[in-house]
Amino acid sequence: MYNADQWKDYELLDTGGGEKLERWGSYVLRRPDPQVIWPIGSETGLWSSADGHYHRSSSGGGEWEFRTKMPDRWSISYGELKFHIKPTSFKHTGLFPEQAVNWSWMMDKIRKAKRPIRVLNLFAYTGGATVAAAAAGAEVCHVDAAKGMVQWAKENAQLSGLANHPIRYITDDVFKFVQREQRRGREYDAIIMDPPSYGRGPNGEMWKLEENLYPFLESCRAILSPNPLFVLVNSYTTGLSPSVLHNLLQMTIGQKYEGSIHCGEIGLPITASGLTLPCGILGRWESQ
Structure with missing residues (x-):
């Protein structure tokens, strides 16, 4: 388990009844979480007085109730690193705090490389990894199909004092972008990706992880530099095991480059119980 336990501005206060209670700075939010299949110990205190509570609808979706x-x-x-937080209509806040364990790892890798590093961040969302890599000194290319998320990422970079850092922001289908980069002969020293289970590109392109991840990793291998630093894959797809991710990385990146592969669950410590909430999986290939 890779545990994101170095936060000060975020805290997973408690979990239970299919929900999690979180502190985001000075605000407490209550949101659904499918991994929480145990009961709430006592629905009092902050559980009953959270600043915001996202209620799921039986017909799909849901809405926020703000107290x-x-x-x-x-x-x-x-x-x-600094990030804008906003409760969205689809329950998210614009940041996945468990990813902090990856931000710290990649910043350490980039700084210790002692050479210019060019990073490609795919399915890049609001740019948590983009901000981390840029803050560590890397040149970054940020790619996401959603225009609004790319704008949010720009604002996060500005908030972190990185407005003038070499970051390229691209709104595009990531598969087509990688193929074009291959034709251009452009190479990257590190690739980060957070592919969804299902998705659509800006022109209706379909993405299904179980069908597209392997060929996509092959395409990404083709644009790695001769001396790559790392490849990081995150997944929130239910049922995808760390061992499967290990196999995919070994069969693609590991076929061409010597290095080590580490895969596992990623999680957040729960203050009230001392337990850990699993929040997905990661796979890391890194050079030796």
Whole structure:
């Protein structure tokens, strides 16, 4: 288990009854989580007075109930990194705090490389990894199919003092972008990806992880530099095991480059119980 346990501005306070209770800076939010299949110990205190509570609808989706007048968005920090937080209509806040364990890891790898590093961040969302890699000194190319998420990522970079850093922002279907980069002969020293289970590109392109991840990793292998630093794959797809991710990395990146592969669950510590909430899996290939 890779545990994101170095937060100060975020805290997973408690879990139970299919929900999690979280502190984002000075605000407490209550949101659904499918991994939480145990009961709430006692639905009192912050459980009953959370500033925001996302209620799922039986017909799909849901909506927020706010008990406190809150700003449209606010910011939190993870070390030197800063991010805008906003409760969205689909329950998310614009940040996956468990990914902090990857931000710390990649920043350490980039800084210790002692050479210019070019990073490609695919399915890049609001740019948590983009901000981390840039703060560590890397040149970054940020690619996501959603225009709104790319704009959010730009604002996160500005918030972290990286407005003038070499970051390229691309709104595009990631598969087609990687293929074009291959034709252009462009190479990257590190590739990060957080592919969804299902998705659509800006022109209706379909993505299904179980069908597309292997060929996509093959395409990414073709644009790695001769001396790559790392490849990081995150997944929130239910049922995909770390061992499967290990096999995929070994059969693609490991076929061409010598290095080591580490895969496992990623999680957050739960303050109230001392347990860990699993939040997905990761796979890391890194050079020796």
